Amino acid sequence: MDNHNLSAPTCAQPLNPRGITHINARHTTRYTVVGNHLTQHRDLSLTAIGLACHIQSLPSGTRVDIKTLAARFPEGETRIAAALRELEAHGYLARTRQRLPSGRIVTHTVSYNQPVAAAEPKPPTTPRQPRQATSPSQPTAPAPEPEPEREEAEPAPTPKAPLPEPWTPDLESHRTATILLATLHHHDRRLVLSERDVRRLAPAVAAWLERGLSPDAVHHALVSNLPPRPRYPANLIAYRLTEFLPPQAPPPAPPVDETALPRLRLHSCEGCEHAIRTPAPGAYCHDCREAGAGTATAA
Incomplete structure (x- = not known):
């Protein structure tokens, strides 16, 4: 009987890959950089993730209202509206309604590719360990795949004191306050307020106007010396309107009534x-x- 040859190759095993295999080609034109915090988001639906990627790939000025998106994709207006609400709730989208000088109401949409990009301290980097030599007979264990990072939502700060209100409500002052708040993003695109926030903060701005400040002075107090990355612009504006409220000017002295003087x-x-x-x-x-x-x- 022949001796058993220990060096003979084993039988071919059937290919049984586990997981996905990536074959990546480098893009040089027409590409969009999307973070894994969006593509691997655990709370967003697949429709919302795909819609966010599509919106981030569009140039500025492209219409992204519900009817336009429903005409582009087969999901329909109901699913697209729900996906937009998801993106708005997680900070990837902000929508505000504005009234044009002609009286027409339009929706202004702002897309954020990094909604929670706060200036947080980075973890200390550990020094790189030297690579250990392994013998050919010792198999190298595959490195475990890192789990996708899940970004936790920071609780929104709320102002401690109640918002100021005017002593005597004035329709013209309230209209001026509404326009001032709705156009803050013209100075800084990060100060996009929703319609609900504008309605909530308008009486406080009217209280400032009632105390003798001009609209330009109120605007300067709200937009000057902003933090590098304001997460919650509405709460930031509410805090400034409450904490920086100017003092009430004393009322002017009443005119002297000459008829009341003794003759x-x-x-x-x-x-x-x-x-x-x-x-x-x-x-x-x-x-x-x-x-x-x-x-x-x-x-």
């Missing part, structure tokens, strides 16, 4: 017998005093 009684002038108002009898009128003064000077 002197009429008495006869000792020189010409004309009636004059004096505190007591025995006084002279202006003309008699001038004549008496002139005579006394000539003497």
Whole structure:
């Protein structure tokens, strides 16, 4: 009987790959960088993730309303509206309604590719360990695949004190306050407020206007020295409106009512017998005093 050859190759095993295999080609044109915090989000639906990737790939100025997206994709208006609400709830989208000078109401949409990109301290990096040499007979254990990072939502800060309100509500001041809040993003695109936030904060701005400040002064107080990455612009504006409220100016003094002053009684002038108002009898009128003064000077 022949000896068993230990160096003979084993039988071919059937290919049984586990998981996905990536074959990546480098893009040089027409590509969009999307973070794994979106593509591997655990709370968003697949429709919302795909819709967010599509919106981030569009150039600025492209319409992304529900009817336009429903005409582009087969999901329909109901599923697209639900996906937009998901993205808005997780900070990837912000929508505000604005009234044009013509009176028409339009929706302004802002897309964020990194909604929770806060200036958080990075974990310390460990020094790189030298690679250990392995013998050919010792198999190398495959490195475990890192789990996708899940970003936790930070609780929204709320102002401690209640928002100020005007003493006497004025429709014109409220209209000016609404326009001022709805156009804050013209100065800084991060200050996009929802319609609900504008309605909530408008009385506080009207209270500032009631205290004698001009709209430009209120605007400067709200947008100056902003933090690098404001997460919650509505709460930031509410905090400034509450904590930086200017003092109430004292009311102007009422005009003097001359009719309420006590009037002197009429008495006869000792020189010409004309009636004059004096505190007591025995006084002279202006003309008699001038004549008496002139005579006394000539003497």
